[in-house]
Amino acid sequence: MARVYQVPQHAFIWLITGSLLASIPQMMNGPVWIAAVVLFLQCWRVLVQRGRLRMPGRVLRISVLATAVGLTLYSYGTLFGPDAGITLLVCAFNLKLLEMNKMRDAYVVIVLNYFVLATVLIVRQDFLISLYVFVVLFFVTAALIGINQPEANIRARSQLRYAAALVAQAFPLMIFLFVVVPRVAPLWEMKSDQKKAKTGMSDSMAPGEVAELSRSAELAFRVQFIGEAAPKPERYWRGLTYSWYDGRRWSQALPQNISASDVVAYPSRFKPRWYSDLERSAAGPQYQYRIILEPTSREWLYAMTTPFIEQNNIGVVSDYRLISASPVTDSLSYTVKSYTRMPRGIDAPRWEKEFNLRLPAEGNPRSRAQAREWRAQAGSDDQYIARVMRMFRQQKFFYTLTPPPLGPDQVDDFLFRTRAGFCEHYASSFAVMMRAAGIPARIVAGYQGGEENPLGTHLLVRQYDAHAWVEVWLPESGWVEMDPTAMVAPERIESGLEQALQSQGSEFASAFNEAIGVSRLPILKQLASAMDYIEFNWASIVLGYDGMTQTELLKKWLGEVSPLRIALLIAAGIGIIGLFFAVLLLWRGRRPSLEWWQKEYWRLHSALRKRGVEIPDHPAPGRLVELVSAQAPAAAEALKQWRECYEGVAYRANSANLNGMNKTNSFDKQSLKRFRRIALRNIS
Amino acid sequence: MPKLSAVQQLYRRWLRRRIPPATTVTLNQRRIFILPTGYGMLFLLIAAMLFIGGINYENNLLLTFSFFLMSLFNVAILHTFRNLSGVTLSAGGMRAGFSGRHGALEVLVSAGPRRSHTSLWLQWPGSPAREMSVKAGEEQRTWLDIELIHRGRVFAERIRIESRYPLGLLRAWSLVDLDHWCLAWPTPIESAECPASGGDDDEGLHNSLAGNDDFDGLRSYIPGDSLRAINWKSLAAERGLQTKVFTDPAEGRRWLEWDRLAGMEPEMRLSSLCWWVLSLDEANQPYGLRLPDQEVAPAIGLDHKQQTLRLLALFGVQ
Amino acid sequence: MQDVIRQSITAVSSVVLGKEEQIRLAVSCLLARGHLLIEDLPGMGKTTLAHALARVFSLDYRRVQFTSDMLPADILGVSIFNPQTREFEPKDGPVFTQLLLADEINRATPKTQGALLEAMEERQVTLDGLTRALPDPFFVVATQNPVTQSGTFPLPESQLDRFLMRLSLGYPSAEMELKLLAGSDRRQLAVNLKPVASGEQLQHAMAEVRKVRASRDLIDYIQRLLAYSRNGGLFVAGLSPRAGIGLLNASRAWALTGGRDYVIPEDVQVVLGPVAEHRLQSLAGGAAATATQKLLESVPVVRRQ
Known part of the structure; x- marks a missing residue:
């Protein structure tokens, strides 16, 4: 028998929470038996994870599926149409929980989970249900992060936090797309049997x-x-x-x-x-x-x-x-x-x-x-x-x-x-x-x-x-x-x-x-x-x-609404939002920032280079001063003072022995800057 | 090395230009490739289906959901990239081996000071992958086995480092040439005759060879013997003054010689010398090695053995 | 205290001519409680330097000429049976001294070398189950012929790590050569040198070294040097943590010999060669000194990002 893929415990919590929560609206809206089927499958899966039960065999899985199909036919009289379709989807999705033999299956479960969650919005669209869907999204996304992190000793809560960050970062682009992506006319007629006479x-x-x-x-x-x-x-x-x-x-x-x-x-x-x-x-x-x-x-x-x-x-x-x-x-x-x-x-x-x-x-x-x-x-x-x-x-x-x-x-x-x-x-x-x-x-x-x-x-x-x-x-x-x-x-x-x-x-x-x-x-x-x-x-x-409001808004932004302009706007929006997050994520936290005196050193260094003074790529401050003084004796005095000040701050005062005592002395800061200015003036 | 097709050669040349070999490589946008995985495609497909659904039902929330999935995918590009970018790969140690068997090369994976990297997969092409996570400011080491297909320096193929974290929707990877090679000693092949000169006996190992300061026995004290050589313990046991005798270390060092194997294939000679190095080391006998262009003075110990084997491995190798 | 150090250096310089920097390094090595390895051809004044150092700091001094038939006991000592008392009495070897000059250490067999190096590391000797501490301070100045010479057992890298510094005196300049030829016998001069520092003063100076300040910027610099030596692709294996601590201590001592109570990057750069070269093997195959120079050029003194 093939080895059964074990969903990491930290991911499983969110996976099962997400799938249960995504099924609840349908459990409440649909026929009573759905709730029974879903709870039965979910309990089984939890017991499997706990090691109390084994994954069901093919015969059992097929019979559960057949039961679900039969009950759907009984409740709706058909297997097609949105209602019956969603019912079947929820059953199949929960059944898939009991067929996670490979990591691939776990992926399928999660992607289906997104899909099931989306179908909730076909039935109801009020604010509360949207909020609910949005909250469940966190759990599903956290589960997706979890299965991509196979280490065992991970705290489950850290994934929820990361998921929150991802979801939050996905929002600006989502809102932008919502506003600008054109509302195309329906591709074909949809008949919804949900809309009964009111x-x-x-x-x-x-x-x-x-x-x-x-x-x-x-x-x-x-x-x-x-x-x-x-x-x-x-x-x-x-x-x-x-x-x-x-x-x-x-x-x-x-x-x-x-x-x-x-x-x-x-x-x-x-x-x-x-x-x-x-x-x-x-x-x-x-x-x-x-x-x-x-x-x-x-x-x-x-x-x-x-x-x-x-x-x-x-x-x-x-x-x-x-x-x-x-x-x-x-x-x-x-x-x-x-x-x-x-x-x-x-x-x-x-x-x-x-x-x-x-x-x-x-x-x-x-x-x-x-x-x-x-x-x-x-x-x-x-x-x-x-x-x-x-x-x-x-x-x-x-x-x-x-x-x-x-x-x-x-x-x-x-x-x-x-x-x-x-x-x-x-x-x-x-x-x-x-x-x-x-x-x-x-x-x-x-x-x-x-x-x-x-x-x-x-x-x-x-x-x-x-x-x-x-x-x-x-x-x-x-x-x-x-x-x-x-x-x-x-x-x-x-x-x-x-x-x-x-x-x-x-x-x-x-x-x-x-x-x-x-x-x-x-x-x-x-x-x-x-x-x-x-x-x-x-x-x-x-x-x-709707399309009308959208057209008016786009007219206000673009002047004239043409497919080309909309395409450009979408491209520009995706680019700008992407760039913003790229800068936020990649730039920030790349390296610890420099201390002010270190910046001062590099400022002097590049200023000297610009003035054509020959210096190595990164000499010690003392060596730098010696080299420059030899080439530009006029600046020697100021440079000597600069060096004393620099070494005082960087090497004498800022002792590693004095735990974290790193007070910025504004006097030193000013002097260092002044000596640099004087020295540079004497060079150019 | 297997023959490569023209396309493969072009690809290799392009890769070489883009990610030139270096012992330390920090991954950046130039060096990272990123493409959706199969699940990423499925994810986008579902987003597209929801979009069509939203359009047909004229359901703004379905559209929003579809946009959310697309946007999450977009964010995942950055995060997947970020998980790999900033990782520094360095060539580490090397565990030499005999040609025809396995050696191992160490790869150091280190993170920058601020960013952690989760679930990275490292592998040579064709061998199993190793998974690891590196915390900010830390370093992880891993040994990857390498097949030693010939004697001398066996250069490693490009390492594939891959990451799908956080969402598994995209695969970011890089192929890094750490300019890393593993030393392959000659395959030891047993031979009866010891190709050695010097020592007590030129015949071979049959008569045990004395080490330079091996204790050989006791004899009666002769005036003039060094005080240090007196066996005080036998005096204490009232057995009279006795002197410890050591075999003479100054002469009789054994030299394994290339020239003594005249008439054999060069590789065969090396293999034979290699076998003798191993057996003499095992027997704790000092030995030296003399090759046409180089030699190692007789000695014993792990360092000596390594040095000798290295010489054999690199004989005639550029 | 700084006067004493300066005077010591001057005194040694009067015997070993034209080698101020090496002498200052040797003194720094001593002050940092490190062992010194001098690598040179015979007759370059290695012995004279060691002897002069011992005299100037009023240290007990013994010299052991290493040969290939030497046994560990010849250095560490033996237990001798006394028929009168019917007991074993330890007879100390030459290692029981404050400054041991181990001449031509690479002529001895690895076993004998190992015995000495272990004593250097542990600062104690175990003979027949009896462990005895070596005097304090305890310095070994070992000299070594260049490895290429025949009939030698080069020290393995693992043993080399135990020497804080490796120095090479090199030929004297023409001017100094003339002075040397004109003057009297150097060894005799060394024997006649007057002590400059008492044993107490030496201990005090060694304590001062530990108080020399190393700022966070400086320690960061050393750390980056170490990291680059490991990852930079210059060496077969990077510097060990022991080497890192040695580098810091040697820099401190060097700073103190220059009359400073804090370390600046130049101190590190000066001592890096002597501290690191003998521990490293260049990956490219050239001299370790070239690769060490490259290391200095590659690592920015002041953090750039």
Whole structure:
């Protein structure tokens, strides 16, 4: 039997730590059996190292591998695809620990370890996991150093220290490459089965659905204002508009003769006429901000009203919202400029107005009658709208997360019977009242408000900030946003959902808190907001660094971005960073530095050589003085003094017997320098 | 020496220009070569795969990881180089041997005052490697065996000194000619006739040869004998005055002579002389050596033996 | 104290003409408690020098002419049976003296040489199981004919290491030769020399040598010389640590004979030849002196990096 390679003990500690830590994320994410397999293999390996067990034979190894393959097939139904692939990789990698018969195998284990560690980042990308990966990197690198150091009596900790130095030195170049290496377009389409549908807005809405969403504290997106922040009442983050009402559910829809491409513009590519017109009429207060959207698996993006954007693959729709060209599967960062008060859609196309007047042929007779009556009484559309709003404010309506169920005529039932509902109930009934009175109206769905992070300049918008409101079209002012919920629960707009529910009655609030699990401990809240601040910056700076940002940055540096310039920049960067470390590592600590008098000797020596005095390469100081004095008698006196001073310092005073007594005498230093100067003056 | 192809000769000439032979060589950028190992290539391959993965998933962290690996590789170049640079190799002692067997040459590996060098591998081409680490300001010595393929001075091939520390991703190495040679004595070949003149007897070793001051026995005291030669112990034992007798050391020194082996091949003569040097040394007999151009006066002892063998080894060698 | 040393040198110089440097070196060797090897052709004044040194420092002096039939006992002594007392009585050999002149040491067989050299190293003699210390101070001044002469047993390198210095007097200059011829017998002059230093004064001077300061720069210089002798490719084998200590002590003594209480690099450079040459074998094959000179040229006196 071939001799089994024994991993040095000092390396083994880090090898096993690194491989276990690299496997843990997959043990937690993947099916339960992975943890069992990994722990089984790791324990076996530790016992082998301790000499308690022997390396398993081929039969056993193959059967473990077969088991892992079988279980993967059972859990995922396939052996391909990222999830199954990572699972298999983790199993195979841990199995390789039991097949380290040669030093080469140890190398393979470590290189695979890097690979497994990298796959962790496919699944999760937040700051904490990145930090975790980074820490495990130390251990893996330490193990790599360890197996290259076969001596037995090495302290394992010294490798960790060396690994830390290596990792730290690798960072500058890594950051540089991260910033400048061009983000090439994907080479082929990747399908990730990790990205399942997430909680969030959907493309239709029925009463009770937004309330359901409000039970989640999951992050929807972060907002960072660039410059002035929009005041709280204007923070309506539009996501979708619903124009189609079937008596119960509101849906996104377009008339049959209108195609989606007619209403969507991609301004970075081409600006259709309606978009240019819109741009031209932009006026009033404007806000610029960046949004970092969590993955939604949906196309629509969120922005305040009348958003303008020029970013690849992001489009503007004619109902003043943004969409992404493809579903958002990774967190997405985009910068928008919004004109919150500008008039829009005064010249809206006829089909749009007509489409937003449609109601089901039947249903909700009381509401319709009431609408017609009030419209007739009111002198204008404005007065009619005010009348409806007054109804919500003055009559006894309740704002609640748990509204009672509604009958078939939902609006009638809500307005005249239950009078308790969440935003979608108010928005829906308001829109129906408008349409019934001949005013075009549609539901806008999105988020409202957001929680300000006390540490940062950004807002956190969570799922419980989900909101629905209404947009009506008036001949003089175009599309105008209205929020009937604000009439019922003004706190909702001012301070958020939690406040609104509290003012309505404490039992609602506590139920809400329980539902979303918000801790009321102040310290935990602080910690959470600090963490959130880091995560926000991580997401906006690192994860959000894309081709666009890169191009802008490179433009700033290079003026013009061309492949040649980028290549030169990369080469120059690698060179400069490499040179820096080369100097740091190779120059420093080459030899002990010279004492000042030794430097003085060489200064005199080279000065004499320069003046053409013939002297050997390195004579004794006394001999040097004799030689020079013979050739240049004028300098003899000064040189004699120089010699006395030098010998006094170097040979008389600086005694090796006086342990370490090596005080620099500044007087000697000055004299030595002076005598050198005088002597040299007398020579030239 | 085996015949070399034209390419090998060119390579050797180039190497000679780049790293000229010297008894002390400090490794620096001129003398160190560095290339990735197979594992280094695997490492880069994984970095490349992660890069492609990062591009396809549009995953910045995967890209970062890939850049980290590349950057670590880059840092490893410097560290691997640094581990070898500043090492001083010097030719040390030499353990001569008989031609056809092994000799050994000592190589001194010393570190500069500030930097340690870990896990260095030293070897001659074709022989097993020796691993060592040198701490800052210290020196390590190692004996490397060398095959003595002919008599005279056997020059060592270039020593290969290699290091993969710290990460094993790169191999830094140098090929150093320490201008180091090992003395190869002639192969001793037994011969019956001692090619010697002088001594008590010219016939050979059959009659024991007396050393210069070997105690030979006792005889009765004769007036005039030196006081120092009196055996006081026998007087004490009341056996009368006796004098210690030593064989005469002044004359009868044995000379091993080249000329006495006329008619033999020169190498054969040397081999035969070598055998006799060894046997006389073993028998603790003084001997001298006379070659056509040189001679060593008769004497005995390790130094004498070494000197004689050296003469035999270098006979006729430039 | 320095006056005494200077006067001693002057006194010896009055007998051995024109060799001030060698005399000063010989005195330094004595003061550094080292043994001296003088290598020269016969008749160059080796014996005279040794004798003069003994006189000037009021040392017991014995001379042994080495021959090839000499036995160790002839130097170390023997135990003689006394019939009256029926006991062995040690009879000291000539080694029991303060200054032993071992003339033509390379004429003796290696065995006899070995006996003397061991006594030099140990400063004691063991006879029939009885160990006896040699007088203090104990110096050996050995003279040696050049190795090329026939009928000699050259001292092996390991033995040579025991001599602190090796000197060579060489032929006198023409001027001195005339003086020599005109003057009276040198040996007679040496015998008639008046002591300059008492035994106590000599001991005191030897103690002074140890107090001569050697700075860190200087010790560093010596260390670099030693290192280069080992690694520089000049010699078959470098200087031993013993040689290194000898070099430092000899430099100290030389500095003291020059009236200084600290060592400067020039001191080291002067004594390096006498201290090192007989211990080294040039790798290139030439004289050790040439290689030693090369050593001095190769090692910077003041550290460069």
